[in-house]
Amino acid sequence: MSSQVAVASLGGTITMTGSGAVSPTLGAKDLVQGLEVGEIATLATIPGASLTFTTLLDAFDWADKQVSQGAQGVVVIQGTDTLEETAYFFDCLWPHDEPIVVTGAMRHPGLPGADGPANLAAAVSVAAAQNSRGRGALLVLNDEIHAARWVRKTHSSLLNAFTSFPGPLGLVVEGAPQYFHPAHRLPALPRPLDAPAVPLIEATLDDDGSVLDWLNVKGAVVAAAGVGHVSTGMAEAISRAQFPVVVATRTGAGTTFRDTYGFTGSESDLIQRGVVMAGWLCPRKARVLLRLALGSESPIEDVFTARGGVF
Numbered sequence: 510m511s512s513q514v515a516v517a518s519l520g521g522t523i524t525m526t527g528s529g530a531v532s533p534t535l536g537a538k539d540l541v542q543g544l545e546v547g548e549i550a551t552l553a554t555i556p557g558a559s560l561t562f563t564t565l566l567d568a569f570d571w572a573d574k575q576v577s578q579g580a581q582g583v584v585v586i587q588g589t590d591t592l593e594e595t596a597y598f599f600d601c602l603w604p605h606d607e608p609i610v611v612t613g614a615m616r617h618p619g620l621p622g623a624d625g626p627a628n629l630a631a632a633v634s635v636a637a638a639q640n641s642r643g644r645g646a647l648l649v650l651n652d653e654i655h656a657a658r659w660v661r662k663t664h665s666s667l668l669n670a671f672t673s674f675p676g677p678l679g680l681v682v683e684g685a686p687q688y689f690h691p692a693h694r695l696p697a698l699p700r701p702l703d704a705p706a707v708p709l710i711e712a713t714l715d716d717d718g719s720v721l722d723w724l725n726v727k728g729a730v731v732a733a734a735g736v737g738h739v740s741t742g743m744a745e746a747i748s749r750a751q752f753p754v755v756v757a758t759r760t761g762a763g764t765t766f767r768d769t770y771g772f773t774g775s776e777s778d779l780i781q782r783g784v785v786m787a788g789w790l791c792p793r794k795a796r797v798l799l800r801l802a803l804g805s806e807s808p809i810e811d812v813f814t815a816r817g818g819v820f
């Protein structure tokens with residue numbers, strides 16, 4: 510039992526060594542050297558793109574146990590490619606006031622200016638800080654602290670690859686977090702026993718939506734244009750779909766609307782066809798939430814109404 514910050518690693522660039530084709534080899538113990546932390550675990554050594562909900566549920570259980578046994582916070586290290594989704598996954602399920610902080614690196618340890626050590630030190634300082642409590646899951650990279658529900662990876666290689674539409678929640682300044690907004694979080698969703706996989710489909714120009722007819726799934730997210738618009742063909746395919754369809758905006762920021770436009774394929778037309786609007790959630794976070802909602806007893810509409818707005 511430790512009252513310090515617990516650290517788990519799942520892999521990612523921060524753990525990747527080797528010349529030529531680098532791949533995950535370092536474990537959590539290698540990474541935390543020089544940092545004051547409590548329990549340490551290497552739960553996986555895989556790239557972010559190969560993480561699964563099963564691995565994340567195991568990581569959630571490990572983190573949950575550490576806090577229940579007295580840890581003051583948890584840091585989860587992983588690949589940045591899917592960090593925005595993992596952060597939101599933890600945010601939806603995390604029941605504690607103690608923070609769970611995800612981090613990673615854009616440059617692997619063999620590169621000049623590797624950012625892993627600084628990101629990890631910053632993440633540990635955020636996880637340990639009293640003013641981080643009650644904020645759910647946080648993403649720390651490049652000395653920025655992002656809220657899980659807003660943050661997205663918006664650049665493939667730069668050190669400042671992560672951005673939030675309204676801006677970061679705070680910054681790590683001289684090793685200590687400072688926040689621009691008071692703490693706020695939503696009640697946790699129940700931990701699902703099963704969270705069925707659902708596809709994310711982007712509506713594009715000259716897109717008849719027929720891909721929806723090929724699916725045998727429990728639900729789907731459509732990344733629609735603008736405030737929630739698809740073609741006439743896709744609107745008709747949505748009506749034919751035998752599964753729930755969640756509509757998010759593909760624009761990268763902003764919310765879906767409810768009733769400004771009335772044309773076929775508009776947001777109000779889609780709502781009449783039975784879709785659930787994702788609101789401010791980007792398509793990837795909407796997909797995480799739909800999977801978790803399908804694994805809960807609550808109606809999907811209620812889950813999205815509770816989590817898709819601003820507060």
Ligand SMILES: NC(=O)C[C@H](N)C(=O)O
Nearest residue numbers: 521522556557588589590
């Ligand atoms: N920067 C990174 O971490 C990318 C890496 N390939 C990953 O595991 O997601």
